[in-house]
Amino acid sequence: MTTEKHSFDTLCGTISQLRGKNGCPWDQKQTPQTLKKYLLEEMEELIEAIANNNEKQICEEAGDTIFLLILLSHIQAEKGNFTISDVLDGINKKMIRRHPHVFENVIINNEVALRKQWEKIKLQEKAEK
Secondary structure (H helix, E strand, O other), X not given: OHHXXXXXXXXXXXXXXXXXXXXXXXXXXXXXXXXXXXXXXXXXXXXXHHHOOOXXXXXHHHHHHHHHHHHHHHHHHHOOXXXXXXXXXXXXXXXXXXXXXXXXXXXXXXXXXXXXXXXXXXXXXXXXX
């Protein structure tokens, strides 16, 4: 886990430098709107790599996708909207909330019950918004 955290922090630092004063002109000019096409392209490439069962390419395309998602979060942080920590905390809380059969004492006996539980939780989340 320490290595993963170090790698994540290193990538975030790289993105900060790319967006910084002496950074890369391409990275500096990116906006959420300009990143849309790159996100779509990288997701398509990732899906193709998965379809081809090409682990090396999956790793590379997953990296490209993660880079863009962290870059997007960095841009939002620059605007004061949210940080990558907000993104990570939000998805972690959501996954824990949506898996009470793992993180609480809820017993699920089959996939049908699991699906019903998932849909019920999603409906509750939408109602709360």
